[in-house]
Amino acid sequence: MRSHGSSRPSKPKKTTQPFVAPPEGLRRLGITPRKALGQHFLIDGFILTDLADACRLGPEDTVLEIGAGPGVLTEELAKRAGRVVAVDIDEEMAGLARRRLAEYTNIEILPVDVLDYTPLELLEEAGATAPYIATGNLPYYITQPVIRRLLEADPAPDRIIVLVQREVARRMVGGPGHESLLSMSIKCYGRPEPLFDVPATAFWPPPKVESAAVRIERLPEGEAAAGLDRALIPRFFHLLRAGYSEPRKQMHNVLATAFGIPDSTMLEMLEVAGIEPTARAQHLELMDWRRLFEEIEAKHPRLLDA
Numbered sequence: 001m002r003s004h005g006s007s008r009p010s011k012p013k014k015t016t017q018p019f020v021a022p023p024e025g026l027r028r029l030g031i032t033p034r035k036a037l038g039q040h041f042l043i044d045g046f047i048l049t050d051l052a053d054a055c056r057l058g059p060e061d062t063v064l065e066i067g068a069g070p071g072v073l074t075e076e077l078a079k080r081a082g083r084v085v086a087v088d089i090d091e092e093m094a095g096l097a098r099r100r101l102a103e104y105t106n107i108e109i110l111p112v113d114v115l116d117y118t119p120l121e122l123l124e125e126a127g128a129t130a131p132y133i134a135t136g137n138l139p140y141y142i143t144q145p146v147i148r149r150l151l152e153a154d155p156a157p158d159r160i161i162v163l164v165q166r167e168v169a170r171r172m173v174g175g176p177g178h179e180s181l182l183s184m185s186i187k188c189y190g191r192p193e194p195l196f197d198v199p200a201t202a203f204w205p206p207p208k209v210e211s212a213a214v215r216i217e218r219l220p221e222g223e224a225a226a227g228l229d230r231a232l233i234p235r236f237f238h239l240l241r242a243g244y245s246e247p248r249k250q251m252h253n254v255l256a257t258a259f260g261i262p263d264s265t266m267l268e269m270l271e272v273a274g275i276e277p278t279a280r281a282q283h284l285e286l287m288d289w290r291r292l293f294e295e296i297e298a299k300h301p302r303l304l305d306a
Helices: 024-028 045-054 072-078 091-100 119-125 140-151 166-173 181-187 230-243 251-259 263-272 286-299
Strands: 062-066 083-087 107-110 133-137 159-165 190-198 211-218
Touching: 045 072, 045 159, 045 190, 045 211, 062 072, 062 119, 072 083, 072 107, 072 133, 083 091, 083 119, 091 107, 140 159, 140 166, 140 181, 159 166, 159 190, 166 181, 166 190, 166 211, 181 190, 181 230, 181 286, 230 251, 230 286, 251 263, 263 286
Parallel strands: 062 083, 062 133, 083 107, 133 159
Antiparallel strands: 159 211, 190 211
């Protein structure tokens, strides 16, 4: 699994016996990582415990795990949650995890591509229902599509805890002066926070990059998507994409060019929205974008027609 965050607990608490570290342990199970699927298996028992604890699970909770692999995190989740629905695109791996965890009656493992189904369809296939929590060690190449799928799901998970490439984790969390299109998109739906970094040596085989864990707490329904009506969200995202199209440039230049309008017109709208025209996209907070969106919708609504 991968990870992000800033600080890791100084003394991770021990739980059960850590999973036997490869190559011996995983090789005894007949596992050969498939590069095409981005398989890097988390083998650090303490980090597995930290990740499962970060899900904040109770006996009434249902968990959707993405990228179950041989089921080492799946097992930790099953010890804490009422139901675990685990998915893995690798049918052979899913079968192996199913055999390993046969003694657990609260686990259902599905050999499917998570991007081919909605979270609700996956839960229903396993006989589970919402509310639910989502977690997983996400292959780097599908991180953003999976995060987007979870955030936009109906119903969406109450909480998302993922292990991802560290640089992606940084972009997911953002922060003053460091916002990105990814962090702004996430903040429309939830509150991202860094948890802890994970070194490449915690995986087998070790990836070429470091990882980090991030947790996203879903916003209450009334606060989600910056308080916008669901029908307006595509238009709001159109503004975000335009604003981040050239992140090194000042806002008035970026948006005037993106929308094909005079610079003076853009300067006026930025002033009304209370945004410094020389600011860059990474310096704007979500509510800055919301004010600018409302100004554009009021004065030049056709600019945001997709």
